[in-house]
Amino acid sequence: MNGQQLVEAVREAQATELDRLGSDKYLIAATGADLERAPVLRSVAESAASGRDTFSRWADEATGDAASAFQTAADTETAQFDRVVASLAELPNDDADAAATIDGTDAPLHAALADTDGTVERLAAGFVGRPLVADRTLLQAVNFFVNEADEERADLARELRSDAQGRLDEGVALLDSVCETDADWERAQRGAERVVEAAYEEYATALEAMGVDPKPVC
Numbered sequence: 164m165n166g167q168q169l170v171e172a173v174r175e176a177q178a179t180e181l182d183r184l185g186s187d188k189y190l191i192a193a194t195g196a197d198l199e200r201a202p203v204l205r206s207v208a209e210s211a212a213s214g215r216d217t218f219s220r221w222a223d224e225a226t227g228d229a230a231s232a233f234q235t236a237a238d239t240e241t242a243q244f245d246r247v248v249a250s251l252a253e254l255p256n257d258d259a260d261a262a263a264t265i266d267g268t269d270a271p272l273h274a275a276l277a278d279t280d281g282t283v284e285r286l287a288a289g290f291v292g293r294p295l296v297a298d299r300t301l302l303q304a305v306n307f308f309v310n311e312a313d314e315e316r317a318d319l320a321r322e323l324r325s326d327a328q329g330r331l332d333e334g335v336a337l338l339d340s341v342c343e344t345d346a347d348w349e350r351a352q353r354g355a356e357r358v359v360e361a362a363y364e365e366y367a368t369a370l371e372a373m374g375v376d377p378k379p380v381c
Contacts, residue, residue, distance in 0.1 A: 164348040166335030170291060173355045177295075180363035183377055185299030190307055192369035192377075193271070193300070200316065201254050203307055205265060207323065208247040210297070212267030214240035214289075217276045221285050229282045232337055236289065236330065243323055250316055272296065275361035283338070283347050284354035290334025291351070292358025297327035300362075 164172070174181065194202035218237035222230050248265065267273060272293060279288045301324040308317035342348050367377040 164342075164345070164352075166338040166342075169287070169338060169348060169351055169355070170295075170331065170335060172352055173291060173295065173359065176352075177356055177359040177363075180359050181295060181299055183379065184296060184359075184362060184366055185302060186379060187303060187306070188370060188375065188377065189300050189303045189366060191373070191375060192366045195369075196373055198307070200308070200311060200313065201251060203304055204247055204251040204254075204316070206270075207301070207304055207320070208244055208251065208265045209267055209270040210272075211240045211244035211247060211323075212265055213270035213273040213276070214267075214293070215244055216267050217273070218289060221289070225282060225285075228337065228340065229286060232286070232290070232333065239326060239330075243326065246319060247323075250319060271365040272358060272362050275358055279354060279357075281350065281354075283341055283350050286334060286337050286341065287351035287354035288358045290330050290337060292355035294327040294331035294334065295355070296359055296362045298324060298331070301327060 190198060190203060190206070193206040215237055218233045218240060222233035222237055225233055244265075276288055276293065279285050301320050304320040305317050305324065308314070308320060338348075338351055342351055370377045
């Protein structure tokens, strides 16, 4: 196996979960059915705060190329958080000090990522599983702001989605460099799939609590 084959294997194994995370029900789950611009931005900011904190901790605990990759990811998530919070603060009637009220530990996937150990598993979780989820969920943020005729925030969501794709590409290269055996690739695949599964479980649980079926209506 190689990094690109790993990505395709995860996409295939988690196709149903990823498809449903990319549905228009995602923002209902993420915002508690409060489909306004501020709650949508807050959900995006929570994810960035979670990534910032998680990748920063992983950087401190890693060495070599992995430490550098995790620190770069932490810096990227910090910049994303700052941009989203600045956009949030521009909304009418929103808290000007929005950053102080956003907690990354509330973000989907935070607990799953925090519980991940091992360099291979962390690279797979943070640079494959998480970007695959972000690609689907951020598309819904793009669509939301397009429907709101808010092109500036739609562009912001597009840029964050592009960053997720860049991290996925980086994950492919990093895993190619650190995975040496079939056992390494198996651990990597489990690590990435566990993140997708955790994201879907939170999504489904949130919808079911509101009486919404997470399955698509055919």
